[in-house]
Amino acid sequence: MQKHPNLRMTRQRRVILEELRKVNTHPSADEVYEIVRKRLPRISLGTVYRNLEILSESGDIQKLEPGCSLKRFDGNPSEHCHIRCIRCDRIADAPMAPDLEIDLKRVNSTDFEIIGHRLEFIGVCPECSDSSNPGTGQYPPND
Amino acid sequence: MQKHPNLRMTRQRRVILEELRKVNTHPSADEVYEIVRKRLPRISLGTVYRNLEILSESGDIQKLEPGCSLKRFDGNPSEHCHIRCIRCDRIADAPMAPDLEIDLKRVNSTDFEIIGHRLEFIGVCPECSDSSNPGTGQYPPND
DNA sequence: TTTGCTGCAAATCCTTTGCAGAGGT
DNA sequence: ACCTCTGCAAAGGATTTGCAGCAAA
Numbered sequence: 276m277q278k279h280p281n282l283r284m285t286r287q288r289r290v291i292l293e294e295l296r297k298v299n300t301h302p303s304a305d306e307v308y309e310i311v312r313k314r315l316p317r318i319s320l321g322t323v324y325r326n327l328e329i330l331s332e333s334g335d336i337q338k339l340e341p342g343c344s345l346k347r348f349d350g351n352p353s354e355h356c357h358i359r360c361i362r363c364d365r366i367a368d369a370p371m372a373p374d375l376e377i378d379l380k381r382v383n384s385t386d387f388e389i390i391g392h393r394l395e396f397i398g399v400c401p402e403c404s405d406s407s408n409p410g411t412g413q414y415p416p417n418d
Numbered sequence: 419m420q421k422h423p424n425l426r427m428t429r430q431r432r433v434i435l436e437e438l439r440k441v442n443t444h445p446s447a448d449e450v451y452e453i454v455r456k457r458l459p460r461i462s463l464g465t466v467y468r469n470l471e472i473l474s475e476s477g478d479i480q481k482l483e484p485g486c487s488l489k490r491f492d493g494n495p496s497e498h499c500h501i502r503c504i505r506c507d508r509i510a511d512a513p514m515a516p517d518l519e520i521d522l523k524r525v526n527s528t529d530f531e532i533i534g535h536r537l538e539f540i541g542v543c544p545e546c547s548d549s550s551n552p553g554t555g556q557y558p559p560n561d
Numbered sequence: 562t563t564t565g566c567t568g569c570a571a572a573t574c575c576t577t578t579g580c581a582g583a584g585g586t
Numbered sequence: 587a588c589c590t591c592t593g594c595a596a597a598g599g600a601t602t603t604g605c606a607g608c609a610a611a
Contacts, residue, residue: 281586281589281590282590283584283585283586283589283590283591284585284586285584285585285590285591285592286584286585287591287592288591299510299511301500301510303575304575304576305575317592317593318592318593319592319593319594319595320576320593321576321577321578321592321593321594321595322591322592322593324575324576324577325577325591325592326591328577339500358530358532367442367444367530368442385501385510385512385541386543386544387501387503387510387539387541387542387543387544388541388542388547389501389539389540389541390540390541390542391539391540392537392538392539392540393537393538393539393540394535394536394537394538395535395536395537396530396532396534396535396536397532397533397534397535397536398530398531398532398533398534399530399531399533400529400530401529401530404531424564424565424611425565426564426565426566426609426610426611427610428565428566428567428609428610429609429610430566430567431566446600447600447601448600460567460568461567461568462567462568462569462570463568463601464567464568464569464570464601464602464603465566465567465568467600467601467602468566468567468602469566471602
């Protein structure tokens with residue numbers, strides 16, 4: 276039950292994938308557009324968006340930054356983790372702040388100076404798991 | 419060296435903060451607007467956005483979902499963590515995938531069914547720590 | 562009285578979509 | 587040939603901004 280049962284490897288799709296595999300800069304859609312345009316000057320931004328979506332659905336690439344582009348606000352300013360429902364995008368507080376000291380040290384082999392981290396749990400909220408809505412069950416979500 | 423040296427506690431700002439403290443639903447800006455409008459029917463959406471921004475900068479509330487709303491794409495489809503530069507929003511791969519099994523079990527005292535998690539590290543990239551750009555040094559960033 | 566803040570509306574930014582024709586398989 | 591995909595352009599949703607008057611301090 277795929278969203279795209281009969282995919283075609285078009286020139287545009289192939290070039291987007293090739294260029295994305297070449298770089299490690301995690302470009303935005305617009306940056307991908309600029310890169311790909313050097314090889315396919317007549318490609319449209321809409322096509323780039325459509326293909327990035329399809330390629331991330333098929334698992335060939337990853338789409339970064341959370342599914343919901345909508346920002347949300349929390350009246351509690353103290354540091355705590357959140358859990359997001361994969362189906363309805365509802366956000367709840369996660370009970371405790373896990374300590375990640377070990378991981379923080381291990382990750383520090385990058386050339387980045389580590390300041391902190393952001394941990395978000397993904398799950399299914401009670402309302403959604405009760406309902407007959409099947410959802411995708413997929414993680415990470417592609418929107 | 420604050421962005422807003424002389425804040426005024428206006429009626430609008432106070433009501434937004436009060437209402438946000440009452441709920442634990444992590445509303446979007448538009449939802450905050452609808453809630454606050456019950457008490458201040460003539461408030462504008464622009465004012466709500468401006469105040470949510472100011473309140474999160476002053477640390478009175480939290481803004482959820484990453485600073486950069488811009489989605490980014492990764493040609494490497496295998497599971498790995500990312501690290502984001504707080505100053506320039508550049509994203510790099512984090513060396514290893516830390517295991518969070520313990521934390522996952524501990525967090526499961528919510529009524530959510532846990533599927534997975536998303537861990538992002540925040541830091542300063544080499545370019546930005548070299549430059550004279552002071553940045554905010556603040557985490558979480560408010561963009 | 563000063564100057565930060567407001568409501569309003571237009572603008573901006575990123576992304577999605579409708580359409581008719583092009584092009585994989 | 588079939589039917590997915592394309593370029594184009596317009597629409598969409600969320601957020602930001604310019605402005606003239608308003609109101610905290």
